[in-house]
Amino acid sequence: MTLVMEGRSEGAMREAGYRYVGHSPDRQEALEKVTGRARYVHDMELPGMLYAKMLHSPYAHAEILSLDVSEAKALPGVKAVLTGRELPYLLGLYMVDKPILAQHKVRYQGEPVAAVAAVDTRTAAKALSLIKVEYQPLPAVLSVEEALTGGVLVHEDINTLDYVKGVFFPQPNSNIASWHKTIKGDIQKGFAQAELTIENEWRLPQVAHVPLETHVVIVQADPYSPKVKIWSSSQSPFAVRNLLAKAFGISRGDITVVVPYIGGGFGGKAGIHLEPLGVVLSRVCQGRPVKIQATREEEFNQLPTREGLRGRVKTGVTKDGKIVAEEIYFDWDGGAYADYSVNVGRAAGYAGAGPYEIPNIELHSRTLYTNKVFGTAYRGFGHLETHWVIERQMDLAAQALEMDPYEFRMKNLLREGATTITGEKITAHSGCVDQCLEAVAKEIAWTGYQSAAEREKAFKTGKVRGKGLAVLHKAPAMPPNTSTSAIMQMDEDGTVRLLLGAIDMGQGAYTTMAQIAAEVLDMPLEKVKVIWENDTDKNPYDWQTVASKYTFMGGNAVIRCAQDLLRQMKEVAACVLRCPVDELTHGNERIRHIQHQDKAIAFKDLALGYAYQNGTGIGGPLIGRGVYMAEGLTNLDPATGQGLPALDWTYGAHGAEIEIDVETGEIHVLKIASAFDVGQVINRKLAVGQVVGGVIQGLGSALIEGYKYSPEGRLLNPSFTDNKIPTAKDIPDRVVPIFIENPQRDGPFGARGVGEHPMISVPSVLANAVYDALGVNFYELPLSPERIVSGLARQKE
Structure with a gap:
């Protein structure tokens, strides 16, 4: 694999005055892990x-x-x-x-x-x-169709179950664990204005998480x-x-x-x-x-999975390519218990139309009980699934209009001044999905669909190539009152110990928090130590490490924590230096006077309290605290889904080039360019790792992964023998991460999260590229060789 990185250079970061933010120090736990000393x-x-x-x-x-x-x-x-x-x-x-x-x-x-x-x-x-x-x-309920009939109830006691009222909506005497509705504008009026209507149905199966540690x-x-x-x-x-x-x-x-x-x-x-x-x-x-x-088989067979989905979309457009109306039904195969599935369904309710401005929409997201392994949170939190539906639908709408799908998307993307389907207004600080799409289209040299003649000529060689585009968006899916916190303690030598409530499971969260702390305190990064083992008796509170929310929320909490530590040091230093607090600044591990640089006190001399020459002491052990609560969020209106569910939106786009063996149906990914408006890169190397890892994980959902059940409901592939994930042989020849940095005004140094986003829309972009290569549309995942060959055979009939 060739890895190409684009975005602001480290030289540019230094010119901007940054010291750690935007650079690429190694992960704090790297040595512990590679030497085997890390204890699980x-x-x-x-x-x-x-x-x-x-x-x-x-x-x-x-x-x-x-x-x-x-x-x-x-x-x-x-x-x-x-x-x-x-x-x-x-x-x-x-x-x-x-x-x-x-x-x-x-x-x-x-x-x-x-x-x-x-x-x-x-x-x-x-x-x-x-x-x-x-x-x-x-009798077992094994499909969304059977679940919706309600002939067999998975939970006969659904009417008496306790649940979070006003947020989730179980339907009495049914298999509908929760039904979320989003209504904006007038759907009937919108379809009356449409000059062309495109209607399709899409599916994808349950998929396992497969962490290395069960x-x-x-x-x-x-x-x-x-x-x-x-x-x-x-x-x-x-x-x-x-x-x-x-x-x-x-x-x-x-x-x-x-x-x-x-x-x-x-x-x-x-x-x-x-x-x-x-x-x-x-x-x-x-x-x-x-x-x-848990054994690996129990991971597949007992413990939760990603939900399956049936998505149905009806899109009304004008002949010049503007979307005027859309009706969407997402029916989630949530399995036997609600777990996170109902919240996945809720997130689909406010994000499931993709990053498009749609004046008239009616969206229904129903989480259904079935007699399968129950669903839970999975990287992307339902957005890979909904974008499989929406980004394929956008390509088919472009096909129906005989329009370049790049042009069609550009006509309808959310931009400053537009409103989302829940009524949120997009501002200049919300990020730019159009810049992401433009960047990937340029990277793959997009020129539009191939002609039928070009495809026919390529078929004769046995190998055909195609290109595709897809966009994406995601906001943290969390309650309006979500909060996080951080604590700093300074030791005698000026080292800072940082305690967090979040979990670093390999994404590098602790390293980025150390960078942010060192940046604010203006001290060496190696002197900021994040305490690794998380203990609810000792660590400060954090809601959960999910939703790509921690860089944003944890970063803000750490900034406030560092500022609190500085405030305490400056208050003591003001007494020692006999000056007002507002005349003090800091840098190079010292509190110093703005005007008189020789008047300075080292951090370490304030760590446990300052001692005068006569032995008198003032201050005391330095302990900083910082908290951040999601600001301005609301619950959604139960009838219309209107409200403010999003702390921030991270936008992105993929461009892919593939090659297909027309005899075997095997898809080889030549190149994926992935652009994300992250606001500000905190750690470039970690961000690249997230993009590459997410893309490869997305390839699994796109090409090979998916649960298979017998007619009686027995899982047929509960092991790596029959339920495979991508290996080194499946990595694309080239991955091009592109970072666009339109700062988020209230983000830490302008940053937004990007942990889940690289996986979203990977299946969509590959299926769109398959259409360009073969002239065949596919409506179900995975895009296995068998499915490709069958699709080609149907095309010839």
Whole structure:
């Protein structure tokens, strides 16, 4: 792979006066990881630790008639056997609908029905084989069509489930876990003005997260008090604490969640998963620590996945290419439990039309219960899925108009002064999607679709090439009152220890926060130490590490924290130097007088309080605090979806060039150019890593990944044997990250997040390039060789 980087140079950064922001220092934890010293929960062993295994349902939907665990309990080395009958708890982020173990019936194949804790994993596995379960299979809901008919209910108790009211909208006596509506303008009037209407349906399957480190947790519950300590591979320690407290009716202060190094998450480790089972097993075992470590098959078959989707779009346009009306239905295959799926559906409600100005729109986003593995957050949070639908629809609209898809998009993109589908006005500080599209089109030398004659000529060679374009946008999907915080403590030598509530799971968040702190304090980066292990008893609060929100929110909190530390130092220094505080500045690890540069005090001499020559001291240990809460956001109107859901928008675009073997159907990606208006690059090397990693992960969804089920609802590809992800052989020949920097006025140094965005619209841009190469449109993912060959065969018929 050839990697080409474009954007503002480091020389330009220095000229702008930046010292660390915009540069590319190595990640703070790099040495720990490459030497193997980094400790993960997988590595941990505690004295007296037990090991847990789970028994999984072979049925997608069935009543549990009987469950006999007597032989398992009698096996030497077994310390506990639990079933759902003993656990009357329900859990849920937004809808409280999920038991720890299946109670009266199972709702997906792979759902755990019993758990064993034993002295070792071999004994636990043997005990599982001794458990006898009798099931009565029930009809299974295995598609969005079956879910919408409501003939079989996945949750008969949907009418009584607890949920976040006013934000999510379960429909009574149905399989609709939540129904979000966005209405702007007059849809009927808009379609009456349309001179051409384009209507299509698109689909994509569930996809696994596949972090390098599987889910793992160790729990130790105090046998003499409600106190619980948890070590978890989690993106969301404070959410785990909150949800456990709610489920078990105990104080948040009695729950400690510790997250050491974490080997990837991609959204699959947000929320709560294995922790509750660990709590109840440890309690039954009189407080012995219990470790639950998911196998790779359990990652596929039991733990949450990305939702499947059926999208239907009707677009009305004028002959000169302006969109005047659009009707969209997103039907999400959310699986057996709501988890994050309902919030994915909510995000699709306000972002699902893409970065286009549409005067008249009606958008329905319905999260549906089915008897499949349940869905959750996944990198892009539904935006890869919705942009698969929208960006393919935009190309087909251009085809129907016989218009260049670049020109068609440019006519309709959101720009300054436009309003989004929820009524938010785009300002000069919102970023520029048109600049992103222009940049990638230039990079791939876009000149429009090939002619039929050009395609026919290329077919004779056996290899055909095509180019495609696609745009994207995403804002952090989070509640209006989301907040984060930071704490700094200065040591005697002037070193700053930075404590954060967020989790660095490989994205480099801690390194960028150290850069921001060093920039504000104007001190050497190596003297800013981020404390790696996250502990809810010690670290300051952060909502969750999701939504590409942390560079923006955490960066602002760290800036305020550093400013608080400076304020304290200046107040003490003003006393020592006998001058007003506003006459002091800082730089080179010193507080100094603006006018008299020789009047200065080193940071380290203020760290624990300043000592006069006679021994008198003033000040004290320096501890800074900084908080940031999302500002100006609102809940959305339940009837129309109008409101302000977006903290900031990051816009982007992809341009791709591919080559297809017409005999085998294999797609080879020659080049992808990916442009993002990030406001300000904080760490160029980390930003490039996000783009390259996101593009390659997007290739998996585009070309090879997807769950397959039997007619009875059994997952057919629960392992790497049949459920593959991209390897080094699948990397494009060239990846061109392009960073456009229109600063976000309220962002840290103008920055916006870019963690999830590179994955969004990758399937769309490849399918658009496939059309350019073959003259064939595809409406379902993945774009496997079999699907390509079948599409070519249909074209010849």
